[in-house]
Amino acid sequence: MTPVDDSGEGLRHFREVLRTSPARAAQLLIDVHAADAADWLEDTEPETARLVFAELSAEQRAAVIEQADETLTRDLALNMSPSDLKEIVEEMHSDEAVDVLAEVDERVAEDVLDSLNNEDAEELRTLRAYDPESAGGVMTTDFVTVGVDEHILAAVKELKAVGEEDEEGLGVFVIDADGRPTGYLTEHTLLSSGVHDPVTQCMSEPYLVTTDQDQEVAAGILHHYDLQAVGVVDGEGRLVGVISQEDARDILAEEFTEDVHRLVGTGSEQQTRLPILRRVRQRIPLMGVTVAGGLASAKLLDMVVPEDAGGGEFQAILRYLPLIVGLAGNVGVQSSTILVRAFATQEVERERELSVLGSEVAVGSSIGLICGALTFLVAGWIEGSWELGAAVGIAIVAAVAWAALLGCVVPMGCRRLSIDPAVVAGPFLICLSDISGVSIYIVVASLLIGLN
Numbered sequence: 001m002t003p004v005d006d007s008g009e010g011l012r013h014f015r016e017v018l019r020t021s022p023a024r025a026a027q028l029l030i031d032v033h034a035a036d037a038a039d040w041l042e043d044t045e046p047e048t049a050r051l052v053f054a055e056l057s058a059e060q061r062a063a064v065i066e067q068a069d070e071t072l073t074r075d076l077a078l079n080m081s082p083s084d085l086k087e088i089v090e091e092m093h094s095d096e097a098v099d100v101l102a103e104v105d106e107r108v109a110e111d112v113l114d115s116l117n118n119e120d121a122e123e124l125r126t127l128r129a130y131d132p133e134s135a136g137g138v139m140t141t142d143f144v145t146v147g148v149d150e151h152i153l154a155a156v157k158e159l160k161a162v163g164e165e166d167e168e169g170l171g172v173f174v175i176d177a178d179g180r181p182t183g184y185l186t187e188h189t190l191l192s193s194g195v196h197d198p199v200t201q202c203m204s205e206p207y208l209v210t211t212d213q214d215q216e217v218a219a220g221i222l223h224h225y226d227l228q229a230v231g232v233v234d235g236e237g238r239l240v241g242v243i244s245q246e247d248a249r250d251i252l253a254e255e256f257t258e259d260v261h262r263l264v265g266t267g268s269e270q271q272t273r274l275p276i277l278r279r280v281r282q283r284i285p286l287m288g289v290t291v292a293g294g295l296a297s298a299k300l301l302d303m304v305v306p307e308d309a310g311g312g313e314f315q316a317i318l319r320y321l322p323l324i325v326g327l328a329g330n331v332g333v334q335s336s337t338i339l340v341r342a343f344a345t346q347e348v349e350r351e352r353e354l355s356v357l358g359s360e361v362a363v364g365s366s367i368g369l370i371c372g373a374l375t376f377l378v379a380g381w382i383e384g385s386w387e388l389g390a391a392v393g394i395a396i397v398a399a400v401a402w403a404a405l406l407g408c409v410v411p412m413g414c415r416r417l418s419i420d421p422a423v424v425a426g427p428f429l430i431c432l433s434d435i436s437g438v439s440i441y442i443v444v445a446s447l448l449i450g451l452n
Contacts, residue, residue, distance in 0.1 A: 011351065014040050022048065026055030034063035042072050042273055043352065050079050062091035065100060069270050077103040082111040089116070089124075095140040095247070098127045126240075135218040136211030138251060139232040139241030144172045146199055148182055153195035155185055170229045170242050174203050179238040181206045181231045206231050211240065215251050222248035253345070260341055264334045270347050271338045272356045279359075280366045283334060290330050291371050294323025295378055316383055317445050320375075320392045321438065327371055327396055328403035328437035329430055335360045335407025336429050340421045343411065350415075357408045364404020365397070372396035391448045395441040402440065403433045 010032065018025040029037045029052070041049040041064065053061060053076055065073055065088060077085065077100050085104065089097040089112060101109040101124065109128075113121045123141050130136030144162055146155040155172045172190065174183035183203025193202045207230045209218045222230050222245055230248075232241040261271070265286030271279060298319040339356070342348040348356050372393040380389025410429050411421035 010036065011040050011043065011349070015044075018044065018048065018052065022051035023055045026052050029056065029064075030060065034060075035067040037064050038067040038069070038072065039346075039349075042069060042270075046075050050076060054084075058087035059091050062088045062096075066092065066096050069273065071269055071273055073100065074103040080104075082108055082115065085112045086115045090120070093140050093142050094123055094127055095138060098124055098137075099132075101128065102132065130211055133215055134211060135209045135213045135215055135232050135243060136241065138215045138218070138247055139211075139243050140170075140247070141241050143170050143229075143239075143242040145175045145239065146172050146185075148174055148176050148200060150174075150199050151195065152185075152190060152193045152197045152199060152202060155199055156190055156195065159187075159190065170244055173206060173231055173239055173242070174199050175239055181208060181233065181239045184229075184231070186228055208233050209243070210235070215243075216255050218243050219248035219251035219255075223252060257341060257345065260337060264337045265330075266334060266338065270342070272342050272348055272352070272359070276359055276362050276366065279363045280370075283331075283363070284367060284370060286330065286334075287327060287367050287371050290326050291323065291375060294320065294326055295375070295382075297322050298379070299382065316385070316388055317391065317441075317449070320379060321441060323375065324392070324395050324399050324441045325434050325437045327368075328399040329433050331364050331367060331400045332403035332407040332429050332433040333426070335364065335404050336411050336421075336426065339408055339411040343415060343421060353412050357405075357412070360408045361401060361404050364407070365401040367404075368397040368400030371400065387449050391441075391445045394448070395437075395444040398444065399437040399440045402436055406432055406436070 014025060014028055017028050029040070032040075037060075041052060044052070049072070053064065056064065065076065068076070080088070085100070085108070089100065092100070101112065104112075113124060116124070127137070127139075127141065132138075142162075144155075144159050146158055155174075159172055171187055172185040173181050174185065175181050183199065184206040185199060185203050189202050189204075207221055207225060207227055209221065209230055209232055211232055211234055218230055218232070221227070222243065227245065229242050229244050231239050232243060234240050266279070266282050274282075301319045302316075338360070339348065342356075372395075375396055376386075376389045376393030378389075379392045380386040383389065406429055410432070414421040
């Protein structure tokens with residue numbers, strides 16, 4: 001297996017080979033960790049990534065799919081034949097296989113299930129029936145059990161018998177005659193106990209969740225108690241699945257990323273790898289709320305400030321200042337939050353920074369154009385001055401595009417200087433965005449209207 005390379009040299013070499021032949025590029029991925037292979041394919045044009053992926057063996061494709069993000073998984077799954085999907089599903093653990101089948105058309109998924117042996121098909125159909133966000137939806141059915149009357153030797157033999165198919169680090173659950181879990185044996189316990197010791201003397205109390213509990217609850221239990229695995233039971237208390245520590249880490253990381261993105265009004269996918277128009281569609285609702293709030297504030301200020309207070313057109317211009325600052329600040333925070341989180345999850349390598357910068361500025365500019373056009377129409381109509389409406393609209397376009405640029409440049413600069421972007425980017429960016437937004441608005445208003 002190739003050593004970890006964080007310099008980007010491996011990706012550059014992959015791209016060079018890819019220019020000559022997708023088949024040669026696929027050969028290069030054989031000695032690369034599946035996580036790195038998935039990252040490289042995510043940074044490749046979708047059509048080309050499919051060609052490379054098709055050259056891999058079923059085992060290699062399954063490993064890459066397990067490490068890939070949702071966007072790449074969906075694209076690859078949707079462009080595979082049922083026979084190719086079947087080969088991959090057979091190489092995957094049940095919980096991962098269900099996630100892949102969830103990305104394809106129901107008819108295709110059923111074709112794949114019909115082609116599997118009855119036991120595997122029934123297992124996957126059972127998992128597909130659970131809510132994807134529940135413990136039942138994320139559990140694996142590949143686990144090891146031993147009877148309550150058995151000895152440690154029997155548990156070790158059972159673990160060896162299915163060890164190649166079982167996920168690592170799940171231990172062994174002790175169950176009674178009705179399939180209800182009564183104890184749990186860690187792999188350390190199995191190694192340190194005598195082979196003739198009864199399992200009841202060595203087992204610990206199992207931690208259990210029900211199939212309908214939220215996946216975040218199950219992951220929280222695993223994390224809080226530092227467990228190897230937690231059992232999942234059905235309504236009658238029978239053990240039907242297991243959630244591993246690795247699953248818990250993935251769930252918590254996914255939930256945290258989703259919460260962070262929701263806080264700034266974006267989707268839960270890897271934003272820097274999404275098409276620009278899709279990013280704009282995801283982020284524009286929050287900006288629409290900001291525009292509505294800014295226009296309402298401007299109207300409220302118009303109502304409460306006496307007409308004889310003076311100021312005339314200058315006073316009208318100032319009423320829209322909170323709208324400019326608010327929009328620019330929100331877009332800047334969106335970009336910086338996405339970048340900071342992408343750095344933390346290694347979604348954005350150093351050599352991708354320029355392309356990410358360009359795409360984020362394009363997203364910010366698109367949002368600015370939409371919000372600026374809307375504000376131009378509304379403000380011009382409310383104020384009875386299309387010059388004022390134009391000043392506000394143009395200022396929004398310029399300030400929002402500039403804020404998106406700052407939202408990328410500041411975290412990237414912090415990263416280059418080995419400063420934690422999460423600590424510096426937020427406060428510094430907000431201050432810089434506010435000052436620059438006000439400055440842009442004043443300059444635009446002065447040019448279009450004239451301020452004396």
